[in-house]
Amino acid sequence: VVSAADPDPRIARSTHLVREAALAELAERGYGGFGIESVSRRCGVAKSTIYRHWPGRLALVADAFESLDVQPPDMAPAAVGPWVRIEELLRHLADAMRDSRFGGCLPALVEASEHDPDVRRFLHGFSARRRQALVDAIGRAVAAGEVRPGLRPEEAALALSGAIIYSRLMTDRLVEPDDVGGLMEAVLGPRP
Amino acid sequence: VVSAADPDPRIARSTHLVREAALAELAERGYGGFGIESVSRRCGVAKSTIYRHWPGRLALVADAFESLDVQPPDMAPAAVGPWVRIEELLRHLADAMRDSRFGGCLPALVEASEHDPDVRRFLHGFSARRRQALVDAIGRAVAAGEVRPGLRPEEAALALSGAIIYSRLMTDRLVEPDDVGGLMEAVLGPRP
Amino acid sequence: VVSAADPDPRIARSTHLVREAALAELAERGYGGFGIESVSRRCGVAKSTIYRHWPGRLALVADAFESLDVQPPDMAPAAVGPWVRIEELLRHLADAMRDSRFGGCLPALVEASEHDPDVRRFLHGFSARRRQALVDAIGRAVAAGEVRPGLRPEEAALALSGAIIYSRLMTDRLVEPDDVGGLMEAVLGPRP
């Protein structure tokens, strides 16, 4: 919405404050309770200023989410074995679920994506990118013989990601980072 | 909200019409766009009548969901082999995701459960009941030697359910009933 | 509204309770705050029963007023001198202003009479009957030489009644019964 090259420091300040407040608002009150005026009060930026930079509720929500930019960790793709790489990716996802800024907004994100194409694009893109990294790692694990032959990486990645997401959204007990090992063994078989 | 033994047919009529309209409204416009007055207009029941039976938005949402009563299929628990039973449960879940009344409301349900205890209780209860049936079936499959020994039923059930839910909520392509076989093989190993 | 010869004691009981409560309600909360349901709660008679006997708000208000039946005192029309008779009539009016049942309802009565013919008929009738008694007495006082000759009874009666009514409706201090003597001297001249 706002050009990254915008030189005006006032605009940069406003957008930053608003995005922070928007995320806090979403995590705290949910998508239904999210309000522009509430964000305005929370961060001290005038409502008219917010409307000058974002066309409305949904755009602000989508933009705030994008600013989160929770990418899968790219470090050490080859230096470690595939099993460890898989574990790293899943731990990172499990951590994100516990982060108030991302995990707290996830339900709102899911709901918003249902009716707004921008939000959906972001959410599905985020999800797909992450899963692809997992698929790659599982494929390498199959090739390296660390998991049973014949295991299909796509379905396995869906099941592993799904377990973590699902436990966050529809369960009383979310998958902790230390639970990741057990989860992997349940899907991929015994640790090599 | 309304006693099951209430003999007044007017109440029965009103509650039924309102619940139907509420579900349609939720599936169509989501939790954020859900409005009592809109439900009222949709089903022709006066707003005052709705408020006479439900204290507010959230209560109506929760009650409408509960009226869905999408139970896991209880038929044939022992007559068929465990593998088939697991497949049956997962197919039923995959079907529910495609049902507009349940699958369409799921995002709203997830979002609402984040801030309303009643909705949360319903959603988590539904989810847990369903998963428990799956855990039982997987346990029997392990005991029967239909899947690899040492597989932990809880984690496996989480992964299988999660894959289906997750694909509905954060993915462009949901798990079709015919995909269930492949999914099971990815998690449980080759079909016996 | 209800026939005086109605023999059913249940109806008599209901109408009496409702009328009492209606007057109390009017004196307490005024014409604007007057409500059928409030009257119903106050006297324990069901709303449906009230509507069975009166067609609506206004009819109940008018009927309740009529039941007050505050008549000018008819005793001693000739046994005493005209001056004393005038004083008696005005004292009675001043007393009525202090009665919570009549004086408290008077503003509501005035307001209601502005838009309801039934109420207006009652109020103007009450007012005219009372004033006529005063006009008669003043006329006799003129004839008896107790007040200055040439004094017009109609205007004098209007001024005397008006002073008492006006002080109740638009003044902080209403005319007490003991002020009546002074008022009469101001309008009629010195006491004979």
Add this chain to the structure above:
Amino acid sequence: VVSAADPDPRIARSTHLVREAALAELAERGYGGFGIESVSRRCGVAKSTIYRHWPGRLALVADAFESLDVQPPDMAPAAVGPWVRIEELLRHLADAMRDSRFGGCLPALVEASEHDPDVRRFLHGFSARRRQALVDAIGRAVAAGEVRPGLRPEEAALALSGAIIYSRLMTDRLVEPDDVGGLMEAVLGPRP
């Protein structure tokens, strides 16, 4: 309610339109039938705008009345004789009774003042200010020998004002400006 020095022309426009409509509404439908939404529809100003400037029904009623600002005529206090001054004041009052904006609202004003201190303060203040001017004029008439000695100005003013007010509120026939002379003679004695 609104600062007199408020320079925003939008506020001035809104308040003016609303006050006009409120007075029309009061005169037309009375205090009981007075409604904010009706005023809103009548003048085309949104309900939310009305509530932004007045806290509620009563405040709007009181403020609209105050905006009437029907002051007793201050011109010619000494240039003319006391009798003429008295006549002038009473004619002005009788005229006000016939003005739809003031006279039409008077019953509503009386009723409202019974339960709202702001309205009462305005009404009693208006009434007292006006009556005081009359008391002064009558006092001067006594001093000038235009009326009988010993006449008490307070009571006489009460009777004269009362006759006019009372005839408006509780009588079929109000005091016309041309009736004022006769009324004065009835209370004050023959015209000098």
Add this chain to the structure above:
DNA sequence: CGCTAACCGAGACGGTACGTCCCGTCTTTAC
């Protein structure tokens, strides 16, 4: 002295207005 007709209570129902809150647009004011 029982029966039937009526009254009564309880309250659901479709409405309408209340007063509050927020939306998204727009104008005014101040820095």
Add this chain to the structure above:
DNA sequence: GTAAAGACGGGACGTACCGTCTCGGTTAGCG
């Protein structure tokens, strides 16, 4: 000249009554 402050029309919220209606349960007074 931009940002704040906030007025504006609009509309949903949840509440409270309105006046209509349909129920059983009681009760009165006629037979």
